[in-house]
Amino acid sequence: MNAIGPVEPGEGTTAPRPEPRPVAGGSTGHPTAPRRPLVAVLAAVLLLAGGGYLYATRPHGPPPAPPVPSQLPFPAQVVDVTFVGPHAPPPGASPQTFAFEVLLSVDAGPEVTVTRVSQPYAGLSLTTAPRPPFRTAAGAARTIVITMHVTECGTVPENAGLPFLDVTLRNTRAIQEQSFILGPRYARALSQALQVACSNESG
Known part of the structure; x- marks a missing residue:
């Protein structure tokens, strides 16, 4: 019985295997991994460093000029004075002495100095505490x-209608x-204080 097996290649009929190509450095092993991602990262780092240096060394413009006085608000436009309530008079004060608290606030602009506080009644x-001037x-x-x-009960009103302070x-x-x-x-607190102060008609 004849059997047909795999055909054996004849002598000189086998294709030669390709020789491995030399890589950098003379090694005949496997080629190294691609270096393009590393080069891209280094380029990005250098670009950022250069941009930061240019930003840090850029020429700075002159500082903004301070506002001229004509651009600032008038002090009366930014100051408000509100009534807080009665305050205990100083120790040892006479019965004709009384005190109040007010709150002075400044909304904007430069600091404001109070140079004088007065009221309209001659008597x-x-x-004030603090005493003017204060900022x-x-x-x-x-x-x-x-x-x-x-100082004189006859010149102060019994009922102060719209009392005010001049500042x-x-x-x-x-x-x-x-x-x-x-x-x-x-107005009510001032009227009551004046009535108490002048109740015995002593000024």
Whole structure:
């Protein structure tokens, strides 16, 4: 029985295997991994470093000029005075002396200096704590204690209708005198204090 097996290649009929190509450095092993991603990362790092250096060394423009006085608000536009309530008079004060607290606030602009506080009635003298001049910065508020003393009951009203305080204000824009009407609570408190002070007709 004849059997046909796999055909054996004849001598000289086998194709030669390709020789491995030499790689960098003379090695005949496997070729190294591609280096393109590493080169791209290095290029990005150098680009960022260069951009940061250029940003840090860029020429700076001159600082903004400070506002000129004509661009600043008038002090009366940014100051508000509100009535807080009665305050205990100084120790040892006479029965004709009483005190109140008011709150002075500055909304914006440069700091404001209060140079004077007064009231319209001739029969009353007035002092403040702190004493003028005192300053208040923008965004801040200051409590002022106003102490009044009745010097002549015949010249003060029995019922103060719309009492006000005259406050002289100064900032780098201007000096202004502003009248602040402190509202009905202040009017009632002042009227009551005057009635008590003059109840025995002593001034």
